[in-house]
Amino acid sequence: MSFASHPAFRNFQPTPASIPPRNVVLRQVTPKDKPVYLHNLNPLAFLLRAAQIYPNKLAIAHPDTEHPVFYSFSVWCQRVQNLAYALIHVGIRPGDRVAVIAPNSPMIADAHFGFLAARCVFTPINIRLKPTEVEYIIEHSGSKLVLCDREYLHLLAGVRVPVIICDDTGKPDDPYEQFLAKGREFSAERSWQGLETEPDENAASTLCYTSGTTGRPKGVVSTLRGAYLAAIGNAFESQWVMSPTFVKLLRSSYFQDQSILPMFHAAGWTYPWATVFAFATQITLRTVDYSLIWKHFLHSGVTHYCGAPTVQIGIFNHPKAKRLERGITAIIAGSAPTAHLISELEKIGIKPCHVYGLTETYGPFTRCYEYPEWKTLSLEDRSKLMARQGQTFATAEVARVVYQPDPDLPLDKVVLVDVPKDGKTIGEIVTKGNIVMKEYLNDPEATKKAFRGGYFNTGDLAVMHPDGSIAIMDRSKDIIISGGENASSLAIEQELASHPHILEVSVVARSHPKWGERPMAFVILHPQHAEKWAGRHAEFERDLKEHAKKRLPGFACPEWVEVVPELPKTSTGKILKTELRKRVNNMKAKL
Amino acid sequence: MSFASHPAFRNFQPTPASIPPRNVVLRQVTPKDKPVYLHNLNPLAFLLRAAQIYPNKLAIAHPDTEHPVFYSFSVWCQRVQNLAYALIHVGIRPGDRVAVIAPNSPMIADAHFGFLAARCVFTPINIRLKPTEVEYIIEHSGSKLVLCDREYLHLLAGVRVPVIICDDTGKPDDPYEQFLAKGREFSAERSWQGLETEPDENAASTLCYTSGTTGRPKGVVSTLRGAYLAAIGNAFESQWVMSPTFVKLLRSSYFQDQSILPMFHAAGWTYPWATVFAFATQITLRTVDYSLIWKHFLHSGVTHYCGAPTVQIGIFNHPKAKRLERGITAIIAGSAPTAHLISELEKIGIKPCHVYGLTETYGPFTRCYEYPEWKTLSLEDRSKLMARQGQTFATAEVARVVYQPDPDLPLDKVVLVDVPKDGKTIGEIVTKGNIVMKEYLNDPEATKKAFRGGYFNTGDLAVMHPDGSIAIMDRSKDIIISGGENASSLAIEQELASHPHILEVSVVARSHPKWGERPMAFVILHPQHAEKWAGRHAEFERDLKEHAKKRLPGFACPEWVEVVPELPKTSTGKILKTELRKRVNNMKAKL
Structure with a gap:
């Protein structure tokens, strides 16, 4: 039942102090010295206007x-x-x-x-x-x-x-x-x-x-x-x-x-x-x-x-x-939606809109814009495009994917160069303009570091596709260096998530005597399929590895798979890879 | 036939100079001294972004x-x-x-x-x-x-x-x-x-x-x-x-x-x-x-x-x-839509959105917002509400209807006071903020006059309704002072336009020996009804005056009606009341 037809709604009375006087003037007195043609941008104006209209x-x-x-x-x-x-x-x-x-x-x-x-x-x-x-x-x-x-x-x-x-x-x-x-x-x-x-x-x-x-x-x-x-x-x-x-x-x-x-x-x-x-x-x-x-x-x-x-x-x-x-x-924000997720949402009439941002960018500042021609693509192909972080918002200035040719330069001399728009070369997402924070409070050093090269450096690693859209590969600390190759834990997760029995998956680096690092996957099975694999997790592991081999280069295939009942998460629902890494480090000690 | 299916569209080639190079970077170099968290607001950004996305x-x-x-x-x-x-x-x-x-x-x-x-x-x-x-x-x-x-x-x-x-x-x-x-x-x-x-x-x-x-x-x-x-x-x-x-x-x-x-x-x-x-x-x-x-x-x-x-x-x-x-x-802008106009548009599936503004306000800065409860009103009642100029735009600051209690104060001392929100008291619409021009070029006197009291004074006379919406009564020079009463030529036009045989109407003041001024209406007959009244304009005049008497106070009823084949208009489609006034002044001379 809608709450609007509920007695609690119909009978609700705000406190006496909440009732505005008759003829309230929904306007503040503005500073005297302000030119007639300028007023300050301030979100408070939205509420005065809504209450007026x-x-x-x-x-x-x-x-x-x-x-x-x-x-x-x-x-x-x-x-x-x-x-x-x-x-x-x-x-x-x-x-x-x-x-x-x-x-x-x-x-x-x-x-x-x-x-x-x-x-x-x-x-x-x-x-x-x-x-x-x-x-x-x-x-x-x-x-x-x-x-x-x-x-x-x-x-x-x-x-x-x-x-x-x-x-x-x-x-x-x-x-x-x-x-x-x-x-x-x-x-x-x-x-x-x-x-x-x-x-x-x-x-x-x-x-x-x-x-x-x-x-x-x-x-x-x-x-x-x-x-x-x-x-x-x-x-x-x-x-x-x-x-x-x-x-x-x-x-x-x-x-x-x-x-x-x-x-x-x-x-x-x-x-x-x-x-x-x-x-x-x-x-x-x-x-x-x-x-x-x-x-x-x-x-x-x-x-x-x-x-x-x-x-x-x-x-x-x-x-x-x-x-x-x-x-x-x-x-949808926080991490990229998978093909499975997009298809499940669309099945029940929910339309996904994928955006990306950080606290330092007021939340989202890019959106995965859609194109009419996507309608003719297969769900899998379309989902790959919809998983991209896309391009900058209407009121944002610019997003680039860059690298520092000389990483040893002092912070105030840093030069940022765009990666080629090839969908392959990994760089860091940087942005600037009105949708970037002013500073870290009382931390000029951290601010200076974050603002090196005249941009806010997000710490997110990404590629730039030929059409100018950004696709995140990883947080810089989440990249897996496997046999000298950069393996994106996110890209591996995207591919593993296409296995029909997986509910959620997270991949981190685990050290390997031969390859330096190799991916390890932590997997939650879908409730509908968990029973099937009960007591046969080793078999599921083989099944998933087979699945991965068809979709990923060898260096990106998970070397280890562990089925878990749940994944550690932050208060905002993001998977805590730091926790998974701790587990993995303990495993390493046992090897 | 849609132009998109026309050979002219399919075969069109832009000039060689119009073809962008491959890998064009759609980004300007911003000034060095700009903080990372600020970029200038400039509409040029919209085009760079559209070309990018x-x-x-x-x-x-x-x-x-x-x-x-x-x-x-x-x-x-x-x-x-x-x-x-x-x-x-x-x-x-x-x-x-x-x-x-x-x-x-x-x-x-x-x-x-x-x-x-x-x-x-x-x-x-x-x-x-x-x-x-x-x-x-x-x-x-x-x-x-x-x-x-x-x-x-x-x-x-x-x-x-x-x-x-x-x-x-x-x-x-x-x-x-x-x-x-x-x-x-x-x-x-x-x-x-x-x-x-x-x-x-x-x-x-x-x-x-x-x-x-x-x-x-x-x-x-x-x-x-x-x-x-x-x-x-x-x-x-x-x-x-x-x-x-x-x-x-x-x-x-x-x-x-x-x-x-x-x-x-x-x-x-x-x-x-x-x-x-x-x-x-x-x-x-x-x-x-x-x-x-x-x-x-x-x-x-x-x-x-x-x-x-x-x-x-x-x-x-x-x-x-x-x-x-x-x-x-x-x-719709330029003047308020009449009930007849709204009903004719809605009949053919065109939805009217009424906005109001001036060159000095970048075009529109108010909109007549609609309310769900209007759906149950008669067309006539609803049209009256839709004819209002309404309330300020999302990015505008404020619109007020004011008067100057002491009109003799020097320009830099002017005080503006809100008219009561009674839908009756006439004042002038004023506004300020980002959607107001910077100045009149090389005319500090005109700028100072327009900006008196810390607002841009539009010269449009209006009332403020109890719900805070503005309704224009007239340009200050278009008001008709009839027997000491302020008659709004616009309000008269609105009522006359409800006569089913009228296509367009304009009302101006004509001097009158007893009442000072009285309204005179210039009318274009609707093509479908023009024949009926051919040669019987005096009869139509009586008919229209009867129509007016039922809807307007006596001082606002037109004293004279003239059927004309067309009305003089500005290049932007506004009726040139100055021209009509000239005609009326010649008539006066003949009286």
Whole structure:
């Protein structure tokens, strides 16, 4: 049943402080010295505009908690204003960092806009981190205040900074709601006219910490201008239309999947802003629950959602999965979709849209553009093309694949040269322009290194195809040097995944006395086929190796295969190859 | 028959100079001192990107001339590069103005991008002007060079500036093509890498002269940043989607109607850039030919076109008009669509999208947003809502309706106060931000006056409805002061147009001994009903006055009605009320 026909929706009342006054002026006072022909790019404008044009449209639906809440753009905009005043009231000053620890929920959506209105820096923290890591981030960022969902309060054990707790109830006795009510009171109804706009569009909007599989996390500083342009790029590339049809039909146009697209991860790729730019409704879920996901797919009018391949697998393998009457677009990032994945999604009416990016690039900055002529290709051929990372976004500047002819030059003298567009020569993806972070906070050395040659160096290794599209081969540390040849663990995984009995696979380098390194594959069997191979894993290993031999050069064929019940993953659903490498290193010791 | 199946299309060959070299690098060298995280907003980027991602897609179709031409994005991009080098070769320097006189044709489309690549200012001149007016503009702008379509060469009689003539043939012996070939030669294949990018995003992109119904035309200076953001706004608000379906189906997605949306008029509202941002194909027609328009509607896969109400009337009244199988969106600007117009368009499957703007605002900056609940309204009620100018564009800052409480204050002390949101109180529409011109060229006084109170003052009188949407009542000079009441000539026209026998109507003030002023209506009868009233115009006048009395307050009812065979119009299809006022003044003399 759709949540819109549920009594919880029909009877929901926002807190008194959330109700905007009649005749609210949805406009800030802009700096006096600004020329008439310029205004600063700032995503906050999207919300003021949505509340102005579609005040009664559902902006946020948070339907699957004990106390479901539903906010229109008008009410949400008032709550955001209250949050800004509340922050100012407790002494937050422009440029201050304020941390947020929360799963997908209205509070973290509020923070995306309210912090910009208070001119402080939105600093989201991954809820899967350990208390010591959280402590490090709070300290490193110099956060003055933390907004924390009660479920994650234990993460703040070692933290001395003031905390506002959110019970995620939307009820007047919720400490977070009391904080907002204080803000409203402090505003004395000065409304948006009482909040100064940030005069510098290159001021920091967000500070996101990289999940950092190795070493300390780094603080990625984004700007207001970058966030504005990246969000517009995402809206356009996700093929959102601001039409009455859209507004009417799509009460729940955007699905925030907590596993792969939590709002704390790279500020949700700027999607929390992009959705508002497009007047779309966001349905927020606190946890990844495939049953709930299917409920919303089938009954809540969802049109788009985001997820890494691993989440997509969970979706199409769920017992509730069935062919959708109305198409849904899946924005896929994190790693490339395989042929199997694309075919399974298409079978149930989900259209894949493959994008690529990093925290340092505001989330996606390239998209695999499709071509009409692909329609006549076989699924396998088409999937190979769809697995490419493609070309740069509408509002991004440029993506190149380069190498450094002289790797010994000092950082400020580095010269980057394009690899040939041959689909073979491996180089590093670099980019620059508005969709690149400003810097790593308090880490000029790391910034300088990342910006060598006048570009942001992604660390992702790729080839450039003759048509100008980029295809990632590996993270630089994931490449396998087998008998002197560069074997891409990603390319091997793509080929192994075409084996019909495989659900998921990850390949890492394992040292080899003769070849230096050789690929080792960790495999999860598909539930439907696991029984067949029970007790016969050695036989499956031979079968898979045969499969590989037909598709891969000898140096790229896995030397070892291990069937496992699960793969270690990061909080954002990426496979932790560092963990697999540790296992492999222990194996080596045993050899 | 679609032009794509015509031999002219299949056999077309661009000039040798238009063919890009293999492995062209579609990237400029950016200034050294630019931070890695910033790149300048410049619409030129759209073309480099389209040529990179969809090189073989049809960008420009110019099918209805003696020598039809068809350019892919790849070829067009090379031609634009050639144009830039050709300009530099003849001594054009950054910031120089270069004029263009041409109907819609590939040359003026080239100029939109090539001039930005050469860093000179695109200065389009209206082909309907008189030679003395053209002379004035060339002199006032200080244009160093003119690109002129041969058909309009007579306009340059008094001009001493060098001229490049274009025969619009796309053949190697065309002087314009020879100019481009010289550019290619001069480039020595340095390609895009040899063209410096403009380092200031607030530098002038275009210089458009207002058509100026009274007084000397003023030169409106736009910026690169403004053009970039306005174009993206137009792409989004026109509901263009960059999807494979779009790319495949819409070989001819955009129709440049020479009458109302010539590319010389306000630089085509930034649509020549917006179409490229969305990878859309432009079909260019040299003249308004409703028969050709219908040919393309029916056979060329057109999805969007732009036109003032007067053009829309020509479209749905044409003998070829019939219900379209595939919907087309009409972007309507220039004046508000009437109920009659909306119903006639919808009958044949054309969906109206009403936008509003001026040359000073890069074309449209507001749109009449629609609401799902409108679907249940009567056509008449819905049309009244659709006739509103609505609310600001995605990338615009703000639109207000204001008055000056103290009109005697000096310009730099002016204070603007919002009118109440009552749908009644008339004020002036003002706006500011990125979608506002930089200045009037060499006219600081006019700029200062237009920018009084920190906003661009449009001169359009409007009301603000309680929902925040703007509805124009009149240009300030078109308001009729009848018995001390403000009567909106536009509102009167809207009501008179609902008379089923009226094709077009225009209302102006005529002085009246008792009431000061009273409305006078000039009416064109619908061809289907003209015969019925032949010789009985006095009777029709009574009939129309009866019709008016039921719908308008007494002071707004027309005191005089005159049936005319045609109405005087500007080159952009707007009714010339100044001409009607002259007639009325002569009548007064006769009274």
